[in-house]
Amino acid sequence: MVHLFKSFILTIILTFILPLFILNQTNYKIVDLTIILNLFIIVYSGIRLSILSFSNHNNIIFITFWIFVYVWLGLASFSQILLNRYPWHGFYSINEINFGLIIILLGLAFFDLGSYFGKKLYENRSGKSQFLINMIISPTKTVLLGVLGFFVSLYVIKSTGGFNNLFLPRLLFESLFPTTMDFLINRTLLTIPIFVTLLSLLILFKNKLINKHFYFFFIFTIITLIFNVLINNPIVHPRYWFGSVFLSAILILIKWKRTSAFNWICFFLILMIIVFPYADYFRAENQQFDLKPISVVMSENGDYDAFQMILNTIKYVEIKGISYGAQLFGVIFFWLPRSLWAGKPHGSGATVAEELGYSFTNLSSPFWAESYINFGLVGVILILFLYGVFIRILHEGYQNSLENKASLVSFIAPYFAAYQFFFLRGDLLNSFAYLISVIFFFSLVIKIRKV
Incomplete structure (x- = not known):
């Protein structure tokens, strides 16, 4: 009864109090x-979160999806529309704004439809889905990757001037490399192998799968943890990456309880609405802390530009037309050098920003915008449907993996749940490249369990 009451209170806060609080900060009366x-986006996503808060199951993947929708596509867009103010310069007609909101709603409808279909698909093919659970973490391979990761990370650190440079602001750290490609390769080698090692070790320890050489693995895990704190710090790396590292480790360690869903939802709401917009202040010198109303923060801070970038993508498509999958091919073949593919597309955020005359082009491109720029409304319907299928299958596999310890899904699910904020905000070129890099290095520590 207590859990039901808490979920009811959460529903009131999400669907009534918070929107009213933002509305009260503006002069909008119509x-x-x-x-x-x-409001439909806000209310629908708020109700979905409230339902998830009452569930006994570990629904963390769905929780982070609906938190993103509620905050970035619900509250943030509400603030921007009410104040008629956006993080980047731009003017939008009522028709464009309404169309942007319809794109979001259409995507949500087909995401839910895909989720329903994914559940049926998993149940009907559960036997063929066992390969996800039978791929398990090898302690020996984990140590080997960790040792390799240490040496590679130390080489990158030495080549960039030492440990002190790990605490430079991100742009200064990036300037240490001659080209963007050099920076991306070195950043990947610096951060991801040692991060994958840490998560793999945490899973092994949580599930009590270290039977031999316990003290060696314990000391190795402590060293790996300290090293991760140093190299994956939020000063030199984007907050989305630091958040993924920190949250995925916590999600693996903490045991899921009856109240966990409610607690995680409250935590994410506080983190993404209150803490997140101010987390960048310490990264720049001489930046004064200025506490502003939530509506103003969400309409001025570029971190909440997801809705505006959907509107900008609508403008882009009106001018240039849809890409018929060209942007998506650029994502899939991100690893192919431009020397071999001179016309390889840039990220969708940068492509849209350049066309609309922005001087700063390192902008987001949310999943809805990526779908629309590639295939129009058909893309929104199809891609969000497939994403719903994927999320449901990953969720169901994770539920089963809780009884089959240290499997592939027991790594991917908590990591992707934490990473999903970055993945959904985009752009897809960068978020997909990070994701594939993590999956690649994790594939080096798995083995097939004999059944």
């Missing part, structure tokens, strides 16, 4: 189609 569409 309730029109735009506000109705926007």
Whole structure:
């Protein structure tokens, strides 16, 4: 009964109090189609979160999805529309704003449909899905990757001038490398192998699978943890990456309880609405802390530009047309050098920003915008449907992996749950490259369990 009451209170806060709080910070008095569409996104995602908060199951992958929708596509867009103010310069007609909201709602509808279909698909093919669970972490391979990761990381650190440079602001650290490609390769080698090693060790320890050489593995894990704190710090790396490292480790370690869903939802809401927008202040010199109303922060801070970038993508498509998958091919073949593919597309965020005349082009491109720029409304329907299928299958596999310890899914699910904020915000070129790199290095520590 207590859990039901807490979920009810959460519903009231998410669907009524928070929107009203933001509305009260503006002078907007008219309730029109735009506000109705926007409120529908807020209310629907708020109700979904409230339902998840009452569940006994570990729904962390769905929780982070709906947190992103509620905060970035719900509250942030609500603030921007009410104040008629956006993080980047731009003017948008009512028709464009309404169309952007419809794109979001259409994507959510087909995401849910895909999730329903994914559940049926998993149940009907559960036997063929066992390969995800039968791929398990090898302690020996984990140590080997860790040793390799230490040496590679130390080489990168030495080549960039020593440990002190690990605490430079991100842009200064990037300037230490001659080209962007050099920076990306070195950053991957510096951070990901040792991060994958840490998560693999945590899974092994949590599930009590270290039977031999316990003290060696314990000391090795402590050293790996300290090394991760040094090299994956939030000063030199994007907050999304630091958040993925920190949150995925916590999700692996903490045992899921009856109240965990409610606690995690409250934690994410506080983190993404209150803490996140101010977490960048310490990264720049001489930046003064300025506490502002939530509506103002969400309409001025570039971290909440997801809705505006959907609107910008609509403008881009009006001018240039859809890419018919060209942007998606650029994502899939991110690893191919431009020397071999001179016309390889840039990230969708940068492509849209350049076309619309932005001087700063390192902008996001949320999953809905990526779908639309590639295939229009058909892309939104198809890609969000497939994403719903994927998330459901990953979720179901994770539920089963809780009884089959140290499997592939027991690594991928908590990591992707934490990483999903970055993945959904985009752009897809960067988020996909990070994701594939993590999966590649994790594949080096798995083995097939004999059944």
